[in-house]
Amino acid sequence: MNNPFSPKLKTLPKMTSGRIALWQAMTVLGYKKQYHEITVKELCKTAYIARSTFYLTYKNIDELLMDMEDYYLRQLIPIYDVYVKTNYLNRQDHFCSDTIRYIQENRKVFYLFLVQQPNMRFIQKWKILIKYCLWENLKKDDTSGALAPQEELPFEMISGEIVTAHGILLKYTQEETVEDLKKVLNEGLCFFGKMYTLINTGQNAQ
The missing domain is CATH 1.10.10.60 (Homeodomain-like)
Structure with a gap:
């Protein structure tokens, strides 16, 4: 689909x-x-x-x-592609670490768009890109119907969490903070997968 x-x-x-x-x-x-x-x-x-x-x-x-906006977000696609092509439960650290590395390499632009002068269009595009990536990972073998309203909630929650976390990382660069937020993101991705599976299983059982 x-x-x-x-x-x-x-x-x-x-x-x-x-x-x-x-x-x-x-x-x-x-x-x-x-x-x-x-x-x-x-x-x-x-x-x-x-x-x-x-x-x-x-x-x-x-x-x-x-x-x-489009240029800097497009550079995230190769990072996300690796995540899409593998089992996301085994690639959370890659998803977080490589994204953090890329953002730090382009810190001035991301800090501008996320912290200094939040660019809502940029943020929304990024959230959609994250949702696209997660959908490709979870739904690639799914031939069911279109996205149900209850299915959209976990996508919205995790995409917002990821973008917000990177904004926080740009403000606080201490190594301890980076590691703590990586753990939060990893747990968030794991929770997203479980939440989505639960919702989708319940929907298919109806």
Whole structure:
């Protein structure tokens, strides 16, 4: 059956020096002011590029933000793919550790979108990507009907927990905190699997 959760992340064209400079400038300015307060003029000044270069790539700043969101979330897909192709109960640590490593490598962007200036569109896209991954793992051999309302609850709970946990990890980088939150995420994933199985078993028994 079709996966009811569609990430809808745009595939970006080849990265250019201009695009990279604009993204870096957006990250810098995003730490100083609200997204809607950033102008194309100051963005280009910070990026050391001409305004004409900006408009060759983007129509407006929001389109630039959407590109950034999709790009950084797309990089999570290979990590999640490994999780999808194996028994998730045996791959929880991989799911958590590799995701944490990737986010730390791109800390400035994720901190901006999750902590400094929470980007709800980015957060929602990430939650959908997590749901998509979990569905692929749990439902890949299932030929039953579409997602029932009661089935959606565990997906919503665990996706929200995962995104929130990573936001906390970005604020508190002590090794003890990281390990404690990894344990919470591992337990959450285990609980999700049990909860989903229980709901699905009860539904099929009706």
